[in-house]
Amino acid sequence: MNNIIELTADSFQQVISETAPETLIALYFYTQQAPECVSMTSLLEEKAAQYSEHLLLAKLNCDVEQALASQLAQQIGLQGIPAILLLKGGAPVDMLPGPQSKEMLDAAFEKHLPNAEDLLVTEAQQLLSQGNFSEAYTKAKQAYDVNAQNSKVKLILADICLNIQKVDDADALLSTIPMVDQDAYFNNLKAKVELAQEAKDSPEIKQLEAEIAKDENNFDAKVKLAVQYDQVGRKEEALETLFSVLQKDLAFGDARKMYLDVIATLPDGDELAGKYRRKLYSILY
Known part of the structure; x- marks a missing residue:
């Protein structure tokens, strides 16, 4: 699915209602007449490419869709363009009026999108489910290098370690999981580690x-x-x-x-x- 679309009056309601509630929609008001929109469009498209599964960039050309742009501007109190309205589950969660630098966009989107290690964990989980243990390990290790305190990261890395028979590494990772994060997944991995440890001295x-x-x-x-x-x-x-x-x-x-x-x-x-x-x-x- 292409996560960069041009909004029209006909597609607006469908986009809002049919987009998954966990997906962040960046409703981008722009005009081709404003030079600052050119750089912002490029930055937003880069962000959309980075978060292809978590972000939908819905571009609204205010020169072409004047009626829709005017109606939405009145509803949200928009004073000028460029501007970005962030929505999740069909509801506004943030408003970014005026030109935005890369740093400003990063700070705003960071509040509503998965962080770097979460993206890597998702990739690792997909690769693990496919039995691609080597690449799964690489992704999970990258996530661990980003944030070694994240229990979700340590659990997926421990799981992969068990699958590639790095039992001691898995055991060491599980020993650092705080009590509050010791869920059913943790208990399942712990049981597997104990069985693997018993088999080490057959x-x-x-x-x-x-x-x-x-x-x-x-x-x-x-x-x-x-x-x-x-x-x-x-x-x-x-x-x-x-x-x-x-x-x-x-x-x-x-x-x-x-x-x-x-x-x-x-x-x-x-x-x-x-x-x-x-x-x-x-x-x-």
Whole structure:
């Protein structure tokens, strides 16, 4: 849906009544005869592009739609143009008379539109629902970098961490959620973390660790242990175990392929991925 429209007398009521109540409508009164309208139009169109799902820019050309413009001006007490009337749920929420700078527009729209981290969280949620965990992690991490205190951000990031088996990271995030924000979503994630933590020390893992303790050169056991570590989200231990094999025998079985596969499961930009790529390069070259 195009969120920039030219209003007419015929479309006005339909636009107001059919626009979702959570969408902010910027009713923009302008004339092509006023030079200040040119720059404002450009700024408003940039804002509309930035908030394509949350903002509708309804432009009213007062030269073309004189009757409608005059009627609305009387109803809202408009003294001149350019001017912007902000509406939500069909009701006025703010009025911006006269020319507006970018800073003035940003300050006014900020009161009624989602903030930067909320937009990123929405994108992360959509990507998570699509199973695109790597990109979802990137968006959620960006939101966390913007505001590390936002519980909504920490919850979605913890959820994604669980899906990519970064269990300790998820646990650390959940431990910082204040009591007031510990809702059903939090409790569900907490339960998943507890189950994942219990699985981290399975009987199979303990047995393989015991075998390796007896013989550090038991590469078969190390590769099997790395597989187990990877399956329960102990990524760094999986990589370190495989690296200890590759240091001594770079061509041992599928160790190198597994090493790269584990790295590939980590999200883009993950520090762990960079660390173990460098370690591999150090023995390759």
